[in-house]
Amino acid sequence: xxxxxxxxxxxxxxxxxxxxxxxxxxxxxxxxxxxxxxxxxxxxxxxxxxxxxxxxxxxxxxxxxxxxxxxxxxxxxxxxxxxxxxxxxxxxxxxxxxxxxxxxxxxxxxxxxxxxxxxxxxxxxxxxxxxxxxxxxxxxxxxxxxxxxxxxxxxxxxxxxxxxxxxxxxxxxxxxxxxxxxxxxx
Amino acid sequence: xxxxxxxxxxxxxxxxxxxxxxxxxxxxxxxxxxxxxxxxxxxxxxxxxxxxxxxxxxxxxxxxxxxx
Numbered sequence: 001x002x003x004x005x006x007x008x009x010x011x012x013x014x015x016x017x018x019x020x021x022x023x024x025x026x027x028x029x030x031x032x033x034x035x036x037x038x039x040x041x042x043x044x045x046x047x048x049x050x051x052x053x054x055x056x057x058x059x060x061x062x063x064x065x066x067x068x069x070x071x072x073x074x075x076x077x078x079x080x081x082x083x084x085x086x087x088x089x090x091x092x093x094x095x096x097x098x099x100x101x102x103x104x105x106x107x108x109x110x111x112x113x114x115x116x117x118x119x120x121x122x123x124x125x126x127x128x129x130x131x132x133x134x135x136x137x138x139x140x141x142x143x144x145x146x147x148x149x150x151x152x153x154x155x156x157x158x159x160x161x162x163x164x165x166x167x168x169x170x171x172x173x174x175x176x177x178x179x180x181x182x183x184x185x186x
Numbered sequence: 187x188x189x190x191x192x193x194x195x196x197x198x199x200x201x202x203x204x205x206x207x208x209x210x211x212x213x214x215x216x217x218x219x220x221x222x223x224x225x226x227x228x229x230x231x232x233x234x235x236x237x238x239x240x241x242x243x244x245x246x247x248x249x250x251x252x253x254x
Contacts, residue, residue: 135201139208140189147192148226150200152207154244155225161240 007054010047011037018044022051 010018014037020026021034038045139149154161196204211219229237 135193135205136208139204140193143189143192146189146204149204149207149211150196151226151229152211152222153203153248154241155222155229157244158225158229158240161243164243165236165240 007050008043008046010044011041014041014044015047018048019051022048022055 014034017026017030017034021031026034038048139145148155193201193204211222214222232240
C-alpha cells in the first residue's frame with residue numbers, strides 16, 4: 001500500500017475556517033481574515049495546499065467509472081435470473097420438449113423395462129411377486145420355523161379348540177353309550 | 187433346502203400370512219412367545235388324528251367367521 005503524506009497541520013484556531021475557505025463557504029469578512037492569515041502563516045498555506053491536492057482525489061475515488069456500473073448491472077441481472085431459475089426448477093420438467101425427444105424417451109423407457117424383465121430373475125410372475133419374496137431368514141432357518149409361523153393363529157387358540165374337541169368327543173361317547181344301552185335293553 | 191422349497195410352494199396369500207405372523211411374533215411380549223412355543227411343542231406331540239381333527243375344526247371356524 002502506497003504511503004500517503006498526512007495533511008499538513010494548520011493553526012488550531014484557523015483549521016475549521018480553512019476548510020470552509022477551501023469550499024468557498026466563508027463570508028466576506030471571514031475570507032478576508034483567512035487571506036490575511038494565510039499570507040503570514042506557512043503551515044496554514046500548506047494545509048490549504050494539501051486540501052486542494054487530496055480532497056479531489058478522495059471525492060473521485062468514491063465515484064465508480066461507468067464500466068463498473070455496466071458490469072455491476074450485468075452481474076445483478078444474471079444473479080437474479082439464476083435465483084429465479086433455482087426457485088422454479090420443476091418448471092423445466094414440464095416445459096415443452098423438442099419433438100424428437102418424445103420417441104427417444106419412449107424407446108429408453110421400453111428398453112429399461114425389457115432389460116429389467118429379462119435380467120430380473122426369471123419370469124413376469126416371479127417379478128410380480130417379488131415383494132412377498134423378501135422373507136426374513138429367521139423364518140427359513142428350518143422347516144419347523146416355517147410351519148410354526150404358518151400355524152401361529154391355530155396355536156393361539158389351540159386350548160379352546162382342544163376343549164371343543166373334548167366336549168364333542170364326550171357328547172359323541174355319551175350318545176354312542178346311550179345307543180348301546182338302548183340296543184342292550186331291546 | 188426343505189424350508190425354501192416349502193416356502194416356494196406356498197400361495198401368495200399364505201406367504202403374506204406367514205410374514206404377517208412373523209411380524210406379529212416379533213412384537214409379542216416374551217411370556218406370550220414362550221406360551222406359543224410350548225403350545226407348538228404340545229401340538230407336535232399330539233396324535234396325528236387329533237391334530238387333523240383340530241385343524242379341520244379350526245379351518246371350519248375360520249371359514250364360518252369369514253362368511254359371517
